[in-house]
Amino acid sequence: MSRRLPPPPGRKLVTALDIGSSKISALIADPGEEGALRILGTGQRESRGVKRGFIADMEQAEAAIREAVEQAERIAGTNIDDVFVGFAAGGLASTVASVEVGIGGRRIERQDIDELLRAGRDSINPEGRMLLHALPALYTLDGVQGVRKPLGLHADKLAVDIHVIAAEPSPVRNLDVCVRSAHLGVSAIVASPVAAGRACLSEEERERGVALVEMGAGVTNVSVFAGGMLVGLKSLPIGGIDITDDIASAFGTRRVEAERMKCFFGSAATSPRDNHDMIDLSPIAGVEEGTESARITRAQLIAVIRQRLDQLMGEIACALKELGFAGPFGGQIVLTGGASELKGMADYAQGVLGRAVRVGRPRLLGLPEAHGGPAFTTLAGLALFAASDELDLRRFGDGEKTVQKGDEGNMVQRLISLFRSNY
Structure with a gap:
C-alpha cells in the first residue's frame, strides 16, 4: 500500500x-x-x-x-x-432527564438555556455509574417538540429532554x-x-425513527433513534462468537475452523440445495493417515447457526419492545457489526422481526476496501x-469521572459551557 x-x-x-x-x-x-x-x-x-x-x-x-x-x-x-x-x-444504561423552565412569552436568551440546564441537575443522576454522554434529545417550546435551536425564539415555557448514557465505572x-x-x-x-449511528444512519432515518442493532462478536447493542438523537439503548451479552462456539461444539472442531465455516458456508437462510452441499471438517485431534475426514451437509451447519440466531432475534425483539419500538411507533431496523455480514441475515431478520431491515455500512469516503x-x-x-462539534459530555481524566448523587452540579456546569459554545 x-x-x-x-x-x-x-x-x-x-x-x-x-x-x-x-x-x-x-x-x-x-x-x-x-x-x-x-x-x-x-x-x-x-x-x-x-x-x-x-x-x-x-x-x-x-x-x-x-x-x-x-x-x-x-x-x-x-x-x-x-x-x-x-x-x-x-452494562450501558440509558435514561432521559426532562426539565422545563418558564420564559413568560419573551425572547429566549442564553441565560434561559443556562437556567434550564441548572433545573436538570436533580434529574440527571446515573446512580453511581460513569457518565459517557449527556445529549440534548429534544427541545420543546410551549408543547411543540423538535426545536433544534431555541435561542432567539419567543415562548412561555422552554423544555428539553437530556439523554444520559452511562456505564459501570x-x-x-x-x-x-x-x-x-x-x-x-x-x-x-x-x-x-453513538458512534455506529453516526456512521451508518442517514439524517432522515435518525429524524424519522430507526432502530440500530450492532451485532458484534461478544455483545449486541440495540439502540433507537428518533428526532435526530439516540433516545434509548439496551445491551445483550450475545454475539457472533456464540455462533462460532456452537459450531465448534456441535462438530468437534477448532474455533478458528468453526469461524471459517461460518463465514464461507454459513447462512441465515435455507434452501433445498443445502442438503446436497458437503463441507469437510477438520477435527481438533486431526485426521489419522489413511482415514477420510468427516463431512457434514451445509443444512446441518445452517441448523446450528439458526438455533442461536432464533435466540438472538428473540432477545432483540424483546429489547425493541422494551424501548418502545413496537406497533405503529416502530420503523426500519438497521443491522450492523461483523455478525450482520452472515449471508441472508437481513431477509432472515425481516421475517422474524416483521419490519423492513437493511445492513448498514460505514458512510465514510476513502475507507480501504478491507475496512468498508x-x-x-x-x-x-x-x-x-x-x-464533529456535537454537543456532548466527552471529557475524561478531569477528576470528575464518576457522577453520583451530589455531583450533578459539576456535570450541568459542563453542559452549560458546551451549550454556550454551540450558540
Missing part, C-alpha cells in the same frame, strides 16, 4: 480506536479545512485479552492496541498522541487504563451505539464523532 500524503503541519489529526472482542482496529484521519475526513492510515489486529467487550487481560490487550495503532501510524506516516475509544461492552476505568498503558492519551470514551464493511461501522463512527 502506498504511503498517503501527510497533513499540513500543525493540523490536529483524529484517531479512532475500536476495541472489540474479535478485533482491535485503529484509524487516523485528517479533518481537513472544511471538516471532510481524509483517511491517512488504518490498522487492525486480532483482539487479545478482551471478552464480551471487557478488558480481561490488561497486558495482552495493551499489546494488541499498540500493534494496531502502530500499523496505522506506519501507513499514515505520522505519530499520534490521543485517541477516541469506543465502548461496546454490556470499573469496565470504563479498565479500558481507559489499558489504552493509556499503550502510551496513548484518551480524548474520549464513546458509547458504541459492517464490522468497521463503529470505527468509522468514532472518527466522524471525533471530527
